[in-house]
Amino acid sequence: MTNQTSIHGILAEFDSVDGILHAAEKVKQEGYRKWDCHTPFPVHGLDGAMGIRQTRLPWLVLVMGFAGCSGGILLQWWTNAHDYVYRISGKPDWSLPANIPVAFEMTILFAALTAFFSMWILNGFPRWYSPLFRAKCFTRATDDRFVLAIDARDDLFGEETRKLLESLSPSTIEMIEAPIEDGKIPLKLKGILGIALTLLLLPPAMIANARFTKSTQPRVHIVPNMDTQVTHRGQEASDFFADGQAMRLPISGTYAQEDDRLIGEQVGFWTGKENGAYLSSIPMDVTPEFEDRGRARFGIYCSACHAVNGSGQGTVHLRAQELLSKTWVGPTDLRTDAIKQQAPGQLFESISNGIRNMPSYSSQIPAADRWAIVQYLKESL
Amino acid sequence: MNHTAPTYSADFATAAASRLSRAGFLCGVVGLAVAIGLGLAEGDHMRHFWLSYLIAFAFVLTLGVGGLFFVLIQHITGAKWSVTVRRQAEFAIGTIPFLAFLALPLLVPLFSHEGVEEFGGLLWSWVHPHGDHAALITSKVPFLNVNFFVGRFVGYFLIWSLMARYFKNASIEQDKTGEHELTVRMRTRSALCLIVLALTYSFAAFDLLMSTDPAWFSTIFGVYLFGASFLAIHCFLVLSTLYYQRQGHLKKMVTIEHYHDLGKLMLAFTIFWAYIAFSQYMLYWYGNIPEETAWYLIRITSPWTNWSWIEPIGHFFIPFLGILSRHIKRKPPLLGFWAFYILVVHYIDLYWLVAPNLYPDTVPFNGVEVFALIGVVGLFLWKYGQQAKKHSLLAHRDPLISDCLAFQNY
Numbered sequence: 001m002t003n004q005t006s007i008h009g010i011l012a013e014f015d016s017v018d019g020i021l022h023a024a025e026k027v028k029q030e031g032y033r034k035w036d037c038h039t040p041f042p043v044h045g046l047d048g049a050m051g052i053r054q055t056r057l058p059w060l061v062l063v064m065g066f067a068g069c070s071g072g073i074l075l076q077w078w079t080n081a082h083d084y085v086y087r088i089s090g091k092p093d094w095s096l097p098a099n100i101p102v103a104f105e106m107t108i109l110f111a112a113l114t115a116f117f118s119m120w121i122l123n124g125f126p127r128w129y130s131p132l133f134r135a136k137c138f139t140r141a142t143d144d145r146f147v148l149a150i151d152a153r154d155d156l157f158g159e160e161t162r163k164l165l166e167s168l169s170p171s172t173i174e175m176i177e178a179p180i181e182d183g184k185i186p187l188k189l190k191g192i193l194g195i196a197l198t199l200l201l202l203p204p205a206m207i208a209n210a211r212f213t214k215s216t217q218p219r220v221h222i223v224p225n226m227d228t229q230v231t232h233r234g235q236e237a238s239d240f241f242a243d244g245q246a247m248r249l250p251i252s253g254t255y256a257q258e259d260d261r262l263i264g265e266q267v268g269f270w271t272g273k274e275n276g277a278y279l280s281s282i283p284m285d286v287t288p289e290f291e292d293r294g295r296a297r298f299g300i301y302c303s304a305c306h307a308v309n310g311s312g313q314g315t316v317h318l319r320a321q322e323l324l325s326k327t328w329v330g331p332t333d334l335r336t337d338a339i340k341q342q343a344p345g346q347l348f349e350s351i352s353n354g355i356r357n358m359p360s361y362s363s364q365i366p367a368a369d370r371w372a373i374v375q376y377l378k379e380s381l
Numbered sequence: 382m383n384h385t386a387p388t389y390s391a392d393f394a395t396a397a398a399s400r401l402s403r404a405g406f407l408c409g410v411v412g413l414a415v416a417i418g419l420g421l422a423e424g425d426h427m428r429h430f431w432l433s434y435l436i437a438f439a440f441v442l443t444l445g446v447g448g449l450f451f452v453l454i455q456h457i458t459g460a461k462w463s464v465t466v467r468r469q470a471e472f473a474i475g476t477i478p479f480l481a482f483l484a485l486p487l488l489v490p491l492f493s494h495e496g497v498e499e500f501g502g503l504l505w506s507w508v509h510p511h512g513d514h515a516a517l518i519t520s521k522v523p524f525l526n527v528n529f530f531v532g533r534f535v536g537y538f539l540i541w542s543l544m545a546r547y548f549k550n551a552s553i554e555q556d557k558t559g560e561h562e563l564t565v566r567m568r569t570r571s572a573l574c575l576i577v578l579a580l581t582y583s584f585a586a587f588d589l590l591m592s593t594d595p596a597w598f599s600t601i602f603g604v605y606l607f608g609a610s611f612l613a614i615h616c617f618l619v620l621s622t623l624y625y626q627r628q629g630h631l632k633k634m635v636t637i638e639h640y641h642d643l644g645k646l647m648l649a650f651t652i653f654w655a656y657i658a659f660s661q662y663m664l665y666w667y668g669n670i671p672e673e674t675a676w677y678l679i680r681i682t683s684p685w686t687n688w689s690w691i692e693p694i695g696h697f698f699i700p701f702l703g704i705l706s707r708h709i710k711r712k713p714p715l716l717g718f719w720a721f722y723i724l725v726v727h728y729i730d731l732y733w734l735v736a737p738n739l740y741p742d743t744v745p746f747n748g749v750e751v752f753a754l755i756g757v758v759g760l761f762l763w764k765y766g767q768q769a770k771k772h773s774l775l776a777h778r779d780p781l782i783s784d785c786l787a788f789q790n791y
Contacts, residue, residue, distance in 0.1 A: 044789045058707070089669070097666045100659060 008178040009151045010161055012170035013137040017043050020146035023168040024049035027148065030164060034151035038132075038141040060118045061111045068110025072103035135176045145171075152178070268345070270367055272352065278345030282378075284371050294376030297369045301361060310334035310381045329357050334381055347374045389634070389782055391556060391773035397628035402766025405759045412756025419749045426495035428503050431487070432739055433750040435504055437757035438483055439590060439731050440613075443606065444761065445480050446582055447614030448473030449541060450607065452548050453578065456564075456571035462642045464785035465634045468776050469621045470614060471552050472768035474545035479764040481538035483757065491527060504739065505530075507595035514596040525592055533588060537581045544574050549768075552776050559778035582607060590731070594738035597676040601661045608657050612650035613727045616720035619643050621765075623717045625774060634775055634786070637711050641790045644710030647723065648701070654730075655697040679741040680733065688733055688744065696726040707790075728754060 014020045017039075024037055028051045037046060073096075080086060081094030091098060120126065132138050132149055141147040148170075150161055165173055185193075210220075221227060232238060232246035241248070268274040269283045284290065299308060307314040312331040320328040332339065339347075351370045354360040361370065420430025448470040455463045455470075490503035502508035507525040510518035518525070548567060555563045583603025591602045599605075619640065625631050665673045680689045704710060704719050736745065776782065 044787070062705070089667075091667075097663050100663065 006177050007152045008131040008176045009149050009157075010165065011132070011135050011137055011172075011174045011176065012148045012165040012168065013140070013172040013174070014146040014148070014168075015144075015171050017146065019168070019170070020148060021045060021049050023148050023165075023170070026164065026168055027150065030156065032150055032154050032156055032161075034154040034157075036149055036151075038138070038147040038149065040142050040144060040146075043146070055122065057115065057118055057122060061115050064114035065107045065111035068106040068108070069103050071110070072106030073099050075106075076102055131176055131179050134179075135174050137172045137174050269371075272345035272348035274345075278343035278349070280343050280345070282344050282371055282375050284368065286375060290372055291375060291380065293369065294372035294374075295380065297365060297373050298376050298381075301365055302373065305331040305358075306334055307331075310377075331358070334377060339377070344371075344374045344378060347377055389775065389777040391777050392630050392634065392775040393772075394625055394628060394630040394774045395770050397625055397630060398766045398769035400628075400766075401624065402763050402770060405762030405764075405766055408759025409756050409763055410759075412752045412754070412759050414756075416749050416752035416756055419747075419752065423749070426493070426503060427490075428496055428500070428739070429745050429749050430753065431490040431503050432736060432745070433753035434757065435487065435490075435589070435593075436728070436732050436735060436750070437754045438480075438487065439735075440728050440754065441476075441483070441757055441761040442480055442585075442589075443610035443613045443727070443731070444473055444617050445477045445545075446541060446578070446585075447610035447612075447617075449477070449545055449548075449578060450575075450582075450611055451614045451618075453544075453571040453575045456548070456567045457575060459568060459781070461781045461784040462639065462788050464776055464779045464782045465631065466618050466622055466639055466643070467779075468552065468772070468774055469618055469625075469769075471549045471776075472765055472772075473614065473617065475549050475768040476761060476764040477538070477545040478542045480761075481542065483760065484534060484538070488531070491530070500739070505592055505595070507592060510595075518595045521595060525595055530588060533584065537585045540577060540581055544578065548574075552779075553772050555776065555778050556773055561780045564780055579603075579607070582610075590735050593735050594676060596672065597738075598673075599661055599676075601657060605654075605657045605661065608650060608654040609727055609730060612647065612654055613724060615643050615646045615650065616723045616727070619647070619713075619716055619720035620724075623713055626713075630774055636786070637713070638788055638790050639785075640713045640716055641707065641710045644704055644716050644719075647716075647720065648704045648710075651697060651700050651704070651723065655693070655701075658692065658696075676738075679737045684742070684744050685733075685737050688729070688737075691726065691729055692733060696723075696730055700726070 012023065014023060020037055020039065020043065024046060027035055028049065037043075037050060039046065076099045077094050080088075085093050087093060135147075137145065138147055148165070150157065150165075162173065162175075234247060236246040237244055238246035240246075266283070268279050272279055302310075303314055305314040305316045306312055307317075310333065312333040314331060317328075317330055320330075348370055350358070351365070351373060352360060352362040352367075365373070416430060416433060420427050420433070423429050451463075451470045452467060452474060454460070455467055487504075491505065491508065493503050496503050497509045498511075500506055501511040505525075506512075507518050507521065508527060510516075510522075523529075547570070551563050551567050554560070583606075586603045586606040590606070591597070591599065622631060622635050622640075622643075626635065662677065665677060668674075679685060700719060700723050703722070704716070709715050709719070732746070732750070779785075
């Protein structure tokens with residue numbers, strides 16, 4: 001008996017597919033349970049000869065595939081239609097067509113990962129070492145030999161096992177001894193692993209702590225980006241300057257290149273006024289192109305409120321009425337005498353600086369184009 | 382130059398094929414006669430009959446050209462699993478010249494002036510553009526005009542017939558000579574043929590079915606019909622093999638493994654069909670552009686709503702769950718049931734693609750469709766049986782046949 005306890009198992013090497021198929025049939029008939037065949041390539045019929053049952057993997061894949069599918073739909077329902085409702089291009093908050101690609105991907109992801117990892121687990125992987133590796137004949141099991149191994153822990157294992165294998169005419173029979181090591185993890189390694197695992201728990205513990213406690217301290221900036229900068233806000237005090245203000249005026253003589261109003265020669269062109277009086281004519285050459293441009297600019301900038309025909313019934317106005325907005329003041333009808341009688345300079349000034357609740361357009365429309373609009377208002381509308 | 386490979390014998394199913402052929406011819410004549418009678422009785426210039434005939438014709442076309450796709454793909458991939466069922470697909474492609482003959486009656490609704498004032502044409506309203514979209518359709522006249530349309534179909538059938546003839550004859554020649562070189566040559570030629578077939582079939586799908594709504598367009602339509610055809614041919618092969626096995630042929634040459642493989646491809650192309658069909662639907666739903674959604678609008682509104690529900694449920698979910706399990710794929714009679722079921726929903730799918738374009742306000746489906754389908758499928762089986770009568774059911778000297786029989790699924 002002492003001899004038997006140190007035996008790991010017995011190996012029989014065959015040099016043909018038929019040999020191992022026949023041997024597997026016999027070993028199965030004898031009623032052995034803890035044994036296996038090792039072949040360099042998949043052998044047709046070996047599963048049947050060994051009496052291996054159909055794998056349960058497909059059921060796992062099916063269940064996890066369904067879980068992925070419903071999980072994908074649930075995720076989208078939760079994020080889009082429940083927790084943070086956000087309407088996208090007028091579609092319903094929760095609409096199945098939009099959810100199907102994600103549900104489809106999740107189905108495949110879950111099914112594929114389940115198939116992959118379950119295959120590992122069901123096959124007993126990961127397994128770094130097997131005593132079979134020490135057998136001489138086993139080295140050719142990945143090359144051109146077929147090996148049948150019976151484990152010594154099998155209830156039927158004994159003297160007859162060797163005889164049985166011999167009767168199957170293998171090319172070699174080899175006993176392998178159990179490893180001298182007991183296969184247990186050394187205490188030192190256990191300690192190191194234990195400490196490492198404990199340390200790994202610290203970050204989640206700290207996060208959990210921070211998540212559920214209150215603090216007066218500013219929050220920790222792991223990635224500060226540009227959240228805090230050494231800049232001054234308007235009206236802020238500063239010790240740096242003698243007057244104690246952070247806001248500074250530009251150095252005298254500075255002018256913005258784009259600020260056309262400061263160019264003195266053509267004050268009328270830039271402001272619509274000359275010596276306090278509105279210009280009575282357009283200070284530009286009126287050409288057909290100029291008029292076309294005026295029409296186009298009016299269509300782009302003005303028609304949203306004033307309507308293409310200048311009636312003041314533009315889409316913005318219609319929308320405001322639809323919403324029954326109480327603060328809305330309708331756009332002016334540009335075809336009325338009150339407008340027609342205004343000097344071009346005055347119209348220009350209204351466009352440039354805005355009037356009542358119409359905002360200034362000087363930053364959006366260049367001065368020449370504003371004059372083109374004035375021309376269009378006066379002559380064509 | 383056979384070496385030591387085991388030899389297999391030819392399998393002539395003359396009696397079984399003759400029975401199939403005779404039954405097909407009978408169904409064909411009776412079915413079409415009844416359909417024409419019922420169609421005439423409706424007094425709608427035969428419009429309903431021509432619709433039924435078009436769909437039935439499209440149905441057998443998907444089997445014939447689907448068979449061509451099948452044969453080409455087996456050759457280009459050097460497939461071993463399919464050698465013992467490939468001959469039946471080769472019989473299916475042998476019917477393609479006959480399908481060109483079956484297409485000839487469609488010239489009647491194309492050239493007919495009946496119903497032109499009302500619809501613009503019995504089937505294809507672009508023949509005489511009318512109504513809201515007349516200007517749009519007129520802009521497509523350089524492509525959609527009767528002469529070019531007929532010319533294109535002459536071209537399609539010429540190309541398909543030549544391909545079918547080559548691949549069928551080369552395979553049958555191998556029965557006599559056992560020449561391995563033929564397999565190599567077929568593999569080389571299948572590459573170019575596949576490209577040409579994919580393009581011509583795509584355009585044929587546009588012409589034959591999509592142009593029944595000439596204002597609508599979908600670039601994926603050809604792929605859609607390809608997916609449906611490739612699905613249909615696998616179902617047809619399952620049923621055909623079941624028939625011949627029941628008649629005592631192919632007993633040892635087509636095993637559970639081959640049924641399993643056919644079943645796997647049925648499952649794969651059920652999914653592929655759903656993928657393509659849904660891709661098209663979702664993009665149009667998202668874009669929400671009137672000229673694109675109009676096509677779906679008539680289908681999801683009454684009276685077509687219920688037909689439309691058949692598509693996702695009947696054409697995808699039910700067969701998907703039905704043939705998902707390997708145990709079902711490995712039981713030939715069960716797999717045969719699902720193959721038949723899928724062919725039925727395949728017909729419904731083709732009907733759904735076309736009929737609402739012509740009948741937006743009613744579902745015209747009645748006996749005319751049923752008898753037209755029986756008739757046209759009957760004529761298809763007549764020709765299919767005639768092919769099978771003359772040649773072995775088995776490409777018994779194909780160099781890959783041993784591998785085909787040795788293969789096992791896990």
